[in-house]
Amino acid sequence: MKKIILGAAALAMTATLAMADGHAKTIRMGTEGAYAPYNFLNDAGEVDGFERDVGDELCKRAELTCEWVTNDWDSIIPNLTSGNYDTIIAGMSITDERDEVIDFTQDYFPPSASAYVAKSADADLTGGIVAAQTSTIQSAYIAESGATLLEFATYDETIAAVMSGEADAVFADKDALLPTVEESGGELVVAGDDVPLGGGVGMGLRESDGELRAKFDAAITSMKEDGSLNELIVKWFGEGAATY
Incomplete structure (x- = not known):
């Protein structure tokens, strides 16, 4: 799937899953909104597509409160590491170059x-x-x-x-x-x-957010095991798409 890294990114900011007052933090899901059918903006101006469906389900299974934000592709990694959002879910292929700057979950879309x-x-x-x-x-x-x-x-x-x-x-x-x-x-x-090309599509997270990565990894595993991830792949990419 897509995409290689843009130079050196900013230093990662430490992120926790809870606010100081004990209330759960809202996880900001960063995407491009311009790469259908992975992600795009619908007529209402809302994030839509395969990754919106997958991301919403992952947040539900991980018991996280999530909101969606969009960012231009060419600055999507620097804005993750600088703390403008907490994940990248944007058709981003897992590559060694990117993995030097950010962490990835397991893939939620197979190599294609x-x-x-x-x-x-x-x-x-x-x-x-x-x-x-x-x-x-x-x-x-x-x-x-x-x-x-x-x-x-x-x-x-x-x-x-x-x-x-x-x-x-x-x-x-x-x-x-x-x-x-x-x-x-x-x-x-x-x-x-x-x-x-590429090693499948995964969610990008700051290297300091190991706990959050583990939550999403567990949710992705559960979607693979019960077939719901394959159902969403077929919904958005058709019967001939690669599945798990």
Whole structure:
């Protein structure tokens, strides 16, 4: 799934699960809100999608009070470590680079493929211009591929670059691309072969928040064991999606 780390993040702030007066702390769930079907803003301006469903259920099982906040992708890790929210639940692939700065829960979405999408199946994927979202595992891959990397802050901008002819193709999570292809009415097609990247999608937390990570890990395990996580994967990604 997505995404690589942006340089050095700020020092982690110590977070506890209870306030000084003994009342439970509200856990702030940070997401991008711009990467359907993982996460997006619905017509009411509320966080929606696969990760909203998963996150709400995890909070319920962990007996936590949670609220959702959005943050631009390119600063999502620094704003976690500086204390602006308590988790990242935003289609973030577990990578060694990120794990040096933050901690991850176990994956709640299994490893899956990245793919190219273009206006033509014959698009030049190795020597042409390929768009990718900045600070992602996909952009890092393209930078080493021989193609010319054209980076954008958001996923929608990468698609727009292909539609306008600014880029020959876009490279992103296949799970995000397939609905875009379907909605394009035939203007976009999958090009080339799938590329396996990343180690599954996990929740990111500050390294100081081991207790909170353990609570979410236990909740993820319970959702895997009773099949409810697979049900949500199929709901949002379809019958052909990878499941547990």
